[in-house]
Amino acid sequence: MSGLGSKTSPLLVKLGGRALEAPGALAACADALRAAVATGAATLVVHGGGAEVSAWCERAGVRPRFADGLRVTDPATLEIAAAVLAGLANKRLVAALRARGVDAVGVSAVDGGIVRARRHANAAVLGEVGEVATVDVSLLATLLAAGRVPVLASLGDDGHGALLNLNADDVAAAVAGALPAGDLVLLSDTPGLVLDGNVVRTLGAETLEGTLARPDVTGGMRPKLRAAGVALAGGVSRVHIAAWQGLDTLANILNGTAVATTLSHEVSHA
Numbered sequence: 678m679s680g681l682g683s684k685t686s687p688l689l690v691k692l693g694g695r696a697l698e699a700p701g702a703l704a705a706c707a708d709a710l711r712a713a714v715a716t717g718a719a720t721l722v723v724h725g726g727g728a729e730v731s732a733w734c735e736r737a738g739v740r741p742r743f744a745d746g747l748r749v750t751d752p753a754t755l756e757i758a759a760a761v762l763a764g765l766a767n768k769r770l771v772a773a774l775r776a777r778g779v780d781a782v783g784v785s786a787v788d789g790g791i792v793r794a795r796r797h798a799n800a801a802v803l804g805e806v807g808e809v810a811t812v813d814v815s816l817l818a819t820l821l822a823a824g825r826v827p828v829l830a831s832l833g834d835d836g837h838g839a840l841l842n843l844n845a846d847d848v849a850a851a852v853a854g855a856l857p858a859g860d861l862v863l864l865s866d867t868p869g870l871v872l873d874g875n876v877v878r879t880l881g882a883e884t885l886e887g888t889l890a891r892p893d894v895t896g897g898m899r900p901k902l903r904a905a906g907v908a909l910a911g912g913v914s915r916v917h918i919a920a921w922q923g924l925d926t927l928a929n930i931l932n933g934t935a936v937a938t939t940l941s942h943e944v945s946h947a
Contacts, residue, residue, distance in 0.1 A: 686859030686914065687821065688718045688931075691849035693725035694866035696921035697766065707773040709927040710826070714779055719821045722774075722781075723829045723852065725845035725865075726766035733757045744802050746897040750842040755805040758842045762830040763787075771828050782820055785830040786848050787840070789816030794833035794841045807833045807841030809848065812855040850904035854911015861908045861916045862930055863901055868920045869938030870898060880940045882909045905940045916940045 690713075696706055713720050727748065731741040734757050742749040750758060763785040774781035786792035791814065794807030820827045829852070831845035846863055853861040869876040872893065880888065885906045888894060894902070898918075905916040917930045919937035929935035 687721060687856050688713055688860050688862070689721045689723065689849055689853045689856070689858040690862045690864065690927065691723045691725070691845055692770070692864050692921075693727065693845055694864070694921065696864045696926075697724060697726060697770070698728045699921075702921060703769065703773050705924045706921070707770070707777050707779070708924055710774060711777045711779050713927060714826060721817060721821070721827050721829065721852070721856075721858075722770065723831060723845055723849040724762075724766060724770055725831065726762050729766055730754075730758050730761045733761055744799070746895075746900045747797075747803055747806060747844055748842060749803055750805040752805060755840060755842055759832055759840055763832050767828060767830045774826060774828065779826050780824060781826045781828050783828045783830070784816070785832040786843060787832055787834045789813070791816060791829065792833045792843065792848060792851065793836055794843060795835060796841065805839075805841055807835065807843050809833070809843070809851040812851045814852060814855045817852065817856075844900050844904070846901050846904035847907070850908040850913075850916075851911070853908045853913045853916075857912035858908075859914050860931060861905075861913050862927065863904065863916065863918045864921050864926070865897070865901075865918075866920055867898065867901075867918065868936050869918045870894070870902065876936055877938050878936075880938055882906065882940060882942045885940075909940060909942060914941065 734741050739753050767783045771781045771783040793811045795810040797803050797806040797808050817827050831843040831848040833841045833843045908916050917937050917939050919930050930937050
């Protein structure tokens with residue numbers, strides 16, 4: 678596929694880091710997404726908001742903590758994360774898109790049972806953090822069929838009334854695989870997988886486990902790579918890990934000219 682996604686397979690973009698938080702970046706992201714929608718590509722957005730969650734935690738006197746690239750979420754942190762992710766971060770992005778003529782609809786992964794979660798295997802350390810158990814994309818499919826752009830916050834529930842903080846990369850990967858999407862773009866502050874000082878431009882699905890075993894693959898890159906593997910296993914054609922670099926970022930990633938790591942079943946480590 679080339680250009681801004683496929684007209685037959687949806688494009689899913691996960692926004693995080695500077696893509697949401699740098700001055701002027703939110704408006705530029707909205708413009709880039711408007712360009713994608715204008716091509717006729719069915720488009721979905723999953724967003725994070727980690728820096729804003731951390732900022733609100735600090736205001737409340739709650740120290741942000743992380744383990745293996747995931748936020749440690751005690752009950753106080755969960756309340757803040759839910760308020761920020763499903764509230765401020767989601768509605769600001771929806772408002773920015775709607776101001777540009779994009780028919781955006783803000784939901785969370787709880788809504789319509791889009792994601793049913795289970796407590797994380799490392800819940801003893803991570804706290805109120807979930808893993809994706811099942812995905813139901815029927816609500817998203819209805820919105821896409823109506824020409825709308827779902828904007829999805831990474832907040833789940835365990836099926837028994839308890840909210841759980843979900844990693845946005847995991848939500849994006851699970852939803853992308855369930856659709857399946859043609860392209861999944863994971864945008865954050867990293868230009869891609871960096872090994873031996875260079876960005877790895879292409880990575881085959883069959884090399885993921887070996888890559889994750891490397892001691893120099895650490896922090897937030899680990900959940901990104903795991904999420905990419907889930908998406909590819911679900912039928913997504915390509916997963917791109919890249920940093921937000923301005924208005925042309927999304928188009929350049931999809932046409933192969935951006936500095937990014939693209940994962941697929943067709944390539945080997947290069």
